[in-house]
Amino acid sequence: MIVSTIMKLRKVLPMKFHKIPNETIQRLPMYLRVLQLLYKQGTNNISSLKLGEFLDVNSWQARKDFSYFGSFGTPGVGYDVKKLVRQISKILKLNVAQKVALIGLGNLGSAIQAYGGFNIYGFEVVAIFDIDPKKIGTKKNNIIVENVSRIKLLKNRKIDLSIVAVPSSAAQDVVDALVKAGVKGILNFAPCHLKTPKKVKIINIDIATDLACLPYYIPTARRQR
Amino acid sequence: MIVSTIMKLRKVLPMKFHKIPNETIQRLPMYLRVLQLLYKQGTNNISSLKLGEFLDVNSWQARKDFSYFGSFGTPGVGYDVKKLVRQISKILKLNVAQKVALIGLGNLGSAIQAYGGFNIYGFEVVAIFDIDPKKIGTKKNNIIVENVSRIKLLKNRKIDLSIVAVPSSAAQDVVDALVKAGVKGILNFAPCHLKTPKKVKIINIDIATDLACLPYYIPTARRQR
Structure with missing residues (x-):
């Protein structure tokens, strides 16, 4: 009885009230990038099948991903590319420019700073x-490198997002300072577990753990020792 | 009837015959890192609750992750840390040293090369x-930087894994060369979609798409424009 009521409710409730999987959110920026590229190249309409092919995603998966947020496409016609770009941007809150603070200007920080891939999402x-006196005060892309002790001043500069590219030993202190300064989202590259309050979203990019998954998927690993 | 038969089969089949989610595989290296650290610090036994706490993972999730591969712990006692390290290493095929070829020695490649986090997983x-004549022939950590045209020679050097840190424009050519040279697993940093044959596993690390997810999770994004 209860089960059937829940089943009925599930059918009645719009998808937006269902729990949206993190995997769906992670795919949205990829759809967005491909769609923006296609639009630039003159594609105005696309099927879920074609879109899926660009990303090695099943067409039903693409349709399901979008269905969480409403009905975007027209059956048999497909998606209006420009409209879908606008809709995904809005879902991801990328329709407003996003200011980012970069902490750490070592090799990794420099690579991130020089990286061109942020612009298409509206990040700046x-x-x-940095902590290095030789770097503090110098200019990178017209931005003056500041002392990490000044992170607390971010509070008045309306910066919600930060990328942390410092060694593990310094990462928790940096993150604590960012949280105090009101930063709400952190992309962390330090290979360690960092504590943040619930209201602050932290996404960890751990090169080593990603690499560590690879051998599992290789069926006939040669024994190398 | 069919459903109940399937249900019975599911109960009878050991977990290892169930499909193992990618998310489980992705968590295994994180468990491994924490467990190795704990073992070094003298911890011989750990509960799933305690282990989960270290990684912000529910204890049932940790138990479920391990259950795919057999029964590792003892109810009420927990896991033997040393044994669990060995078991996870074996699942991930990290119990043998893994040789890695790094392609691209720009800022990102240099950061990867200097990165210390690979050793604990047995990667080297x-x-x-690189393509830059100024870099080719120089030494980095006792490794002579070679011309990318020599990637094809990897075939004779028993290297299964590669990290690609080249610009998007060069990435597909590099990946094609790696595939030809018999590389079976690729960790790609170029922010583009790369085609590989099914037998080659590619894991993409896309800084921009990860960053692009962040604003979604921030409930009260300040409008900044």
Whole structure:
């Protein structure tokens, strides 16, 4: 009885009230990038099948991903590319420019700073912090590198996002300072587990753990020792 | 009738015959890192609750992750840390040293090369390739940087894994060369979609798409424009 009521409710409730899987959110920026590219190249309409092919995603998966947020496409016609770009941007809150503070200007920080892939999503690195006196005060892309002790001043600069590219030993202190300064989202590259309050979203990019998954998928690993 | 038969089969089949989610595989290296650290610090036994706490993972999730591969712990006692390290290493095929070729020695490649986090998983960068004549022939950590045209020679050097840190424009050519040279697993940093044959596993690390997820999770994004 209860089960059938729940089943009925599930059918009645719009998809937006269902729990949206993190995997869906992770795919949205990829759809967005492909769609933006296609639109630039003159594609105005696309089927879920074609879109899926660009990303090695099943067409039903693409349709399901979008269905969480409403009905975007027209059956048999497909998706209006421009409209879908606008809709995904809005879902991801990328329809407003996003200011980012970069902490750490070592090799990795420099690579991130020079990286061109942020622009298409509307991200802009507007502040850079480092601990090295030789770097502090110098300019990178017209941004003056500041002392990490000044992270607390971010509070008045309306920066919600930060990329942390410092050694593990310094990462928790940096993250604590960012949280105090009101930063709400952190992309962390330090290979360690960092504590943040629930209201602050942290996404960890751990090169080593990603690499560590690879051998599992290789069926006939040669024994190398 | 069919459903109940399937249900019975599911109960009878050991977990290892169930499909193992990618998310489980992705968590295994994180468990492994924490367990190795704990073992070094003298911890011989750990509960799933305690282990989960270290990684912000529910204890049932940790138990479920391990259950795919057999029964590792003892109810009420927990897991033997040393044994669990060995078991996870074996699942991930990290119990043998893994040779890695790094392609691209720009800022990102240099950061990867200098990165210390690979050792704990038994990875070793044993070959570096770049296109820059100024870099080719120089030494990095006792490894001579080679011309990318020599990637094809990897075939004779028993290297299964590669990290690709080249610009998007060069990435597909590099990946094609790696596939030809018999590389079976690729960790790609170029922010583009790369085609590989099914037998080659590619894991993409896309800084921009990860960053692009962040604003979604921030409930009260300040409008910044």
